[in-house]
């Protein structure tokens with residue numbers, strides 16, 4: 001019992017004219033009665049500290065309603081005196097979240113807890129805050145490990161998590177630069193639709209979307225997540241929503257609690273009421289939107305008006321995502337690249353681009369503790385940009401590293417896969433590791449025996465067939481979660497499950513049955529499904545094409561999907577849907593091509609009769625040839641004056657290229673190269689990643705005619721450029737803007753430019769090269785007489801690079817258009833450029849927008865303007881020129897009749913000054 005001296009306090013209040021705390025409670029009684037929603041925590045603390053006794057508590061509990069309870073509490077504490085009242089206020093102040101409605105009032109009365117009260121502890125027994133703790137605890141536990149293929153071999157997330165490239169995109173998918181770290185994901189940077197609440201994170205298979213969410217959840221669980229004050233964090237995997245039956249119904253409350261965790265001792269449902277009242281305190285993550293096996297229309301969706309309403313879980317999800325339920329809550333949604341999510345519900349967009357070279361190095365160091373392994377792996381990676389390209393996708397990198405580690409522990413001489421490794425080889429490697437781990441270990445003396453994948457696969461054929469069958473079964477019915485019955489029906493035993501292809505799924509079986517399974521990764525399911533098609537000796541040979549047929553059927557009708565409204569009027573998702581995403585099927589096709597490739601025949605012949613394998617290969621090849629031909633013929637071709645006939649490829653083109661690369665068939669590659677009849681092919685915004693460049697190169701190397709290639713806005717990176725090396729001899733146009741390219745591959749490109757001298761147009765805008773890259777290019781351009789258009793905006797070549805370009809420009813015989821905008825060039829670099837250009841009669845258009853040019857550059861620029869007779873447009877927008885500098889340019893312009901325009905908007909002039917100069921006619925400020 002704490003000693004109180006209420007009379008002294010009251011006397012003090014009277015003397016100073018202040019209202020005593022006891023009076024205060026009377027004054028604000030009405031507000032307190034209406035706003036104190038949770039009485040439990042107050043009672044617990046008053047009891048604990050001795051301000052109330054058990055009998056008091058019983059009196060309170062006897063009150064019929066919550067408001068009556070509050071009245072009783074007030075009565076009692078007032079009766080007990082000032083200290084009790086002070087302590088009562090202190091509880092409201094300390095247990096902030098539970099009494100959030102009263103916080104403005106406490107501020108208004110300028111509440112400051114007196115020192116003597118601060119010594120009395122307040123324990124949070126409020127169900128809301130306790131629930132938050134529980135959520136944090138459970139999320140912390142669930143996110144500790146990265147799911148690994150062997151459950152006994154779990155890896156701590158913190159030990160292996162490596163940042164990946166996170167590119168911020170606007171609503172038109174244009175790059176807005178990169179996020180610095182995960183903390184920025186929820187921030188305001190890059191928000192293009194402030195009304196919407198969903199942050200969309202996209203990326204290719206295995207690029208790390210789920211792991212990114214796991215990291216986010218882990219940070220939140222440890223209170224380390226910046227830019228959010230979320231008290232509640234609910235995580236969901238979208239594939240769960242496909243496991244519900246059409247007749248299943250659920251309320252929002254159940255969805256939140258059942259699939260995360262239930263609040264304890266919350267008889268009055270306070271937690272849920274709180275969530276409804278403060279939705280902005282809630283953060284959701286929904287992983288894998290592409291895995292929902294229904295065509296969703298986030299805009300025209302029947303509204304679930306009440307959070308209590310029971311309806312199909314998918315409808316609850318959609319209403320959450322589009323902000324019709326729990327409006328104000330934040331959502332992070334992940335999906336494979338290219339998944340259609342209506343922009344209206346997206347707040348901001350982030351694309352994951354995988355490991356950069358620096359990330360890959362970090363990941364290598366984290367993965368391999370032994371220096372010897374690190375060095376070995378680094379050397380082998382350095383030697384193969386193709387392998388690096390594949391390893392820029394964390395999942396593939398993990399498989400390669402994990403396999404290396406295991407096989408290296410068994411065979412001394414095991415090395416990383418060779419330079420021309422395919423994705424199928426990588427998954428074969430993983431399977432080999434699975435089966436070799438299960439096999440009886442060789443006697444110690446024989447440990448370093450020769451590696452024989454054929455033996456390993458032959459020994460594992462029975463379980464491999466069973467796993468493959470299950471994978472195919474799921475693929476056919478569009479399911480990624482399997483119950484025990486399905487697993488057993490494919491012939492899988494409990495022992496087989498230990499191999500590692502499958503992992504148990506917790507909690508989201510509608511019947512509370514924990515024994516459901518999923519494949520370690522969806523791509524693995526695709527791989528095994530393809531294996532099943534290859535292994536099958538019963539079905540007709542043509543059956544292997546089933547997913548190709550499926551994809552092309554969907555592709556043909558996809559334009560109709562825009563006008564189809566689904567889930568309209570009905571609260572049930574449609575059963576079979578022809579428009580659902582089909583990347584997993586595309587992967588199955590890709591693996592089929594790889595498994596049936598000649599290169600893998602030696603291995604596969606140990607599992608499938610050679611004659612059958614041959615027949616299957618022939619069917620596949622014939623199908624590929626026919627479809628390649630018809631695909632290419634069907635591409636829309638249009639003619640341009642400057643660049644000849646152009647074609648903008650469709651998304652399927654990339655899959656086609658990937659499949660051709662996996663087959664390794666020269667004939668099909670030749671056919672494809674020949675089939676591209678256009679002079680210019682546009683692959684912009686096609687989601688080409690560095691690993692795809694080997695596939696493109698595989699086809700282009702068979703091309704006789706030259707070709708313009710536009711690959712702007714993809715994810716090519718240095719690895720991709722290096723893989724394209726042999727193809728640059730065929731290219732008249734090389735457009736690689738916005739592709740994370742840095743100096744190391746610019747050097748390679750520059751070498752090729754010099755070697756072949758066929759490139760006419762070079763677009764390298766918005767990449768990452770510095771003065772070094774600038775110098776390589778300038779030197780290549782100087783030696784190249786074919787080039788006439790160079791765009792290099794948005795790099796960092798600086799003055800050093802500008803000086804190198806100045807040398808290249810001096811009397812260049814062909815360059816007519818050059819952009820060095822946004823490259824950090826100051827007046828020093830500008831002066832070199834101006835001086836070098838004086839005698840150049842070829843350059844017509846010169847862009848130096850958004851650099852750091854001041855009046856210091858003006859005399860040389862003026863001299864250039866006076867003496868140059870070729871230039872028709874000079875762009876100096878967004879620099880730091882003032883009236884003095886521009887006057888010099890204006891004066892010089894009067895001596896030049898060929899220069900049509902100097903654009904000067906965004907320099908340091910007032911509007912009046914701009915108008916004055918604009919009157920001249922050829923100085924433009926708008």
Ligand SMILES: Nc1ncnc2c1ncn2[C@@H]1O[C@H](COP(=O)(O)OP(=O)(O)OP(=O)(O)O)[C@@H](O)[C@H]1O
Nearest residue numbers: 160161162204205206207208209210211394395398
């Ligand atoms: N940032 C990362 N750091 C370390 N490892 C990672 C990272 N991202 C992914 N991985 C590895 O790659 C595996 C696959 O990643 P993840 O499941 O997150 O890919 P995803 O993009 O969600 O793929 P999908 O679209 O197919 O579901 C992980 O299990 C992990 O081993």
